[in-house]
Amino acid sequence: MERDIRLMPSDVTIRNLGVGYGEHEVLSLDELTVDPGEFLSILGPSGCGKTTLLNAIGGFVQPSRGTITVGGRDITALPSHRRGLGVVFQNYALFPHLSVAGNVGYGLRVRGDDRARRESRVAEMLELVGLSAYADRRPNQLSGGQQQRVALARGLAISPDVLLLDEPLSNLDAQLRRQMRVELREIQEALGTTMIFVTHDQDEALSMSDRVALFHDGRQEQIGTPEEIYRRPRTRFVADFMGAANLLRGTVVDDSLIDVEGEHLPVRTARRPGTTVDVALRREQIILDADPAAGPPVGVRGTVHMRSFSGSHWEFVLTTTKGVRLTAEVPDRPGSDWSAPEVGREVGISWRQDVPHVLEAVSP
Amino acid sequence: MRTAAPPRWPGPGILVIPPLVFVVIMFAVPLVQLAQLSLRPSDAFNRLLDGFTTENFRRVLSEPYFADSISYTVVNSAVVTLACAVIAFPLSWVITRTSRRWLKVLVFMVVISPMLTSVVVRSYGWRIVLSSEGPVNSALLGLGLVEQPLALLTSRAGSVISIVHVLLPFFVLMLNSTLKALDESVLRAAQALGAGPIRRLMQVILPLSVPGFVGGAIVVFSLSMGIYVTPLLIGGVNQPLGGLRVYTQVMTSFDYPTAAALSFVLLAISLIVAGLLSAVQLVGGKRIHG
Numbered sequence A: 001m002e003r004d005i006r007l008m009p010s011d012v013t014i015r016n017l018g019v020g021y022g023e024h025e026v027l028s029l030d031e032l033t034v035d036p037g038e039f040l041s042i043l044g045p046s047g048c049g050k051t052t053l054l055n056a057i058g059g060f061v062q063p064s065r066g067t068i069t070v071g072g073r074d075i076t077a078l079p080s081h082r083r084g085l086g087v088v089f090q091n092y093a094l095f096p097h098l099s100v101a102g103n104v105g106y107g108l109r110v111r112g113d114d115r116a117r118r119e120s121r122v123a124e125m126l127e128l129v130g131l132s133a134y135a136d137r138r139p140n141q142l143s144g145g146q147q148q149r150v151a152l153a154r155g156l157a158i159s160p161d162v163l164l165l166d167e168p169l170s171n172l173d174a175q176l177r178r179q180m181r182v183e184l185r186e187i188q189e190a191l192g193t194t195m196i197f198v199t200h201d202q203d204e205a206l207s208m209s210d211r212v213a214l215f216h217d218g219r220q221e222q223i224g225t226p227e228e229i230y231r232r233p234r235t236r237f238v239a240d241f242m243g244a245a246n247l248l249r250g251t252v253v254d255d256s257l258i259d260v261e262g263e264h265l266p267v268r269t270a271r272r273p274g275t276t277v278d279v280a281l282r283r284e285q286i287i288l289d290a291d292p293a294a295g296p297p298v299g300v301r302g303t304v305h306m307r308s309f310s311g312s313h314w315e316f317v318l319t320t321t322k323g324v325r326l327t328a329e330v331p332d333r334p335g336s337d338w339s340a341p342e343v344g345r346e347v348g349i350s351w352r353q354d355v356p357h358v359l360e361a362v363s364p
Numbered sequence B: 001m002r003t004a005a006p007p008r009w010p011g012p013g014i015l016v017i018p019p020l021v022f023v024v025i026m027f028a029v030p031l032v033q034l035a036q037l038s039l040r041p042s043d044a045f046n047r048l049l050d051g052f053t054t055e056n057f058r059r060v061l062s063e064p065y066f067a068d069s070i071s072y073t074v075v076n077s078a079v080v081t082l083a084c085a086v087i088a089f090p091l092s093w094v095i096t097r098t099s100r101r102w103l104k105v106l107v108f109m110v111v112i113s114p115m116l117t118s119v120v121v122r123s124y125g126w127r128i129v130l131s132s133e134g135p136v137n138s139a140l141l142g143l144g145l146v147e148q149p150l151a152l153l154t155s156r157a158g159s160v161i162s163i164v165h166v167l168l169p170f171f172v173l174m175l176n177s178t179l180k181a182l183d184e185s186v187l188r189a190a191q192a193l194g195a196g197p198i199r200r201l202m203q204v205i206l207p208l209s210v211p212g213f214v215g216g217a218i219v220v221f222s223l224s225m226g227i228y229v230t231p232l233l234i235g236g237v238n239q240p241l242g243g244l245r246v247y248t249q250v251m252t253s254f255d256y257p258t259a260a261a262l263s264f265v266l267l268a269i270s271l272i273v274a275g276l277l278s279a280v281q282l283v284g285g286k287r288i289h290g
Helices: A050-058 A100-104 A106-111 A115-128 A144-157 A174-191 A202-208 A226-231 A236-241 B012-038 B055-062 B064-097 B101-116 B119-130 B135-142 B156-181 B184-192 B197-226 B229-235 B242-251 B256-289
Strands: A012-019 A027-034 A039-043 A065-070 A086-088 A162-166 A194-199 A211-216 A219-224 A246-254 A257-260 A263-266 A276-281 A300-309 A313-320 A325-331 A346-350
Touching: A012 A050, A027 A050, A027 A219, A039 A050, A039 A202, A050 A162, A050 A194, A086 A144, A086 B184, A100 A106, A100 A115, A100 A144, A106 A115, A106 A144, A115 A144, A115 A174, A144 A174, A144 B184, A174 A202, A194 A202, A202 A226, A211 A226, A211 A236, A219 A226, A219 A236, A236 A246, A236 A276, A246 A263, A257 A276, A263 A300, A313 A346, B012 B256, B055 B064, B055 B256, B064 B101, B064 B156, B064 B197, B064 B242, B064 B256, B101 B156, B119 B135, B119 B156, B119 B229, B156 B197, B156 B229, B184 B197, B197 B242, B197 B256, B229 B242, B242 B256
Parallel strands: A039 A194, A039 A211, A086 A162, A162 A194
Antiparallel strands: A012 A027, A012 A065, A211 A219, A246 A257, A246 A276, A257 A263, A300 A313, A300 A346, A313 A325
16 A cells, blocks of 8 residues: 555756846755655745745745756746645645645645546545545534645645645644654655655654754755754754753864863863864753762852743753853752752853864854 | 723724615615606696506607616626726736736826716817818828718717726726736646646636626726716717616606616616626635635
8 A cells, every 4th residue: 555655756956046036046056966755854944935945846936047857847938837846834725615635635636646546646645644434524514633644745745856844833733743753754665765854853853863954044954854953063053943041152172171260160172272162062962960970070169140040940050160151951859968059159061071172164 | 999991992893874865865865866766747737746657667668768778788887897897907907916016007097097087078079080071081181991981979889989988997997906916826736737827817817807807897897888978978868878768867858767767777687797797706705715
């Protein structure tokens, strides 16, 4: 059964793409390749160009330069209805005047498939998204999650070379969103369709994707696996967007120390002494020496400036002796003899020397 | 301890009373009086008599002078409504969906200009355009398409054209709200699924515009059933339009009961057509909005 609905996935290659002109260029992309069968997320804040990129691939905006190739076929000049791509929108965009089956079968009807073929394909797709019992319903009789499943089935019914998803989970509530992430990924793996998924939610991008492309100001900041993006951000923007709370600018002292505002912090680096670097340190990587499992004594001293309790964790704002401010997150340990240091208390601040990440690029 | 509840504010519903009173006094009361009038007998000098009769309705429905005007008016209104629908759609599309602001404003101003000009100016404008020495006839003569100037002013075409011009803004305004609400991503979804422009129009845009067409048709048909000033000024009083017949009965024959009966027949037809159109929309709308 699953073998029947699998198809040869296509790759997508985008070269030298621009949308808009001159100062009004809203997207500029040198190269982006999506592998056949890959699930690629385009991640970024609103206005970063991610939706523009999706619209350019879908044929809804005309690029001012560059080429888009799908499965070796140059589609840059084709109108949207000749591209053969599936699209799923944030607001579902179902046809309100057609039944669920009518929606899912619309692309097949346009293509001219005969009735029997259409019906079997629609049934197959509805089964895939678990909505076989709803074939005769109208879209407005369905919940948001069900509507989005119909939209997904509709986009996939035409066996598209690539499925484009524009923030498809953003209108759903948190619990459903989590469930749909898993379902979407399962469907993607079952069909093997290449999917390009636009989102502003880094959790979503990290948890679902083979690779993540992070966009900022109409440009691609970094592309890589979720682990790469998370652990080895290339720029300050990526580090910040991926939630690294401590972004420190300093000068390399030697291969294991950098100087930040006069404070010598233990950071392993291969950069030449004297180089200005940005260092990202995640809050959960900081160890307080009130902690019984304290790491090696490579830290600095500081005081607790503020603390707050979030249930499973304590968050501390710390100030080192030289005035560098750091944010740390420490798991709460109820029942142990550990207690969270109070405000004003002097603490030892340390981390494993290899965890702070020296960013590849120094932003101006 | 709780103190006694303060006097209850009757709620914002109370605000509906003044407009309701206004509507009742200005519309319902005269309508009832007109209904009474249409059932009053009158003598040979059109003086009202006491009593009750259905004679006025019998006359209106059987004498060709009135009966033919009713069928003529219904056909006229249907043609006007259809023409408005066809013309209004592209105009409304441009107004609601173009990204070019100047074009939007320009088309909108052109469309509603008949509503902003006085009926006299507008109608005499049409008289000039359609007269035997006017630009239309000059062009037709000059091109050798006709040998004699056409009597456009008194022709049915002339009256339909001028009525369409007057009523078009109503249709466009009704259609605008529907087309404005049409979700761009639904059109994109259809396009991505392979639907070209014609398919998108026929299979998505028009089905979803039905409420606007129904609303526009109800308004334009009803207005067109009773219109008389514009045709009076352009084609004269002798065209067999229901509104003109009512006008003649009142202004020349002083036959108020017959005029009232004819008005009521025209009104009844408008209401029936509006009811049928609403039913179409209700059935269709139920399929969409459940």
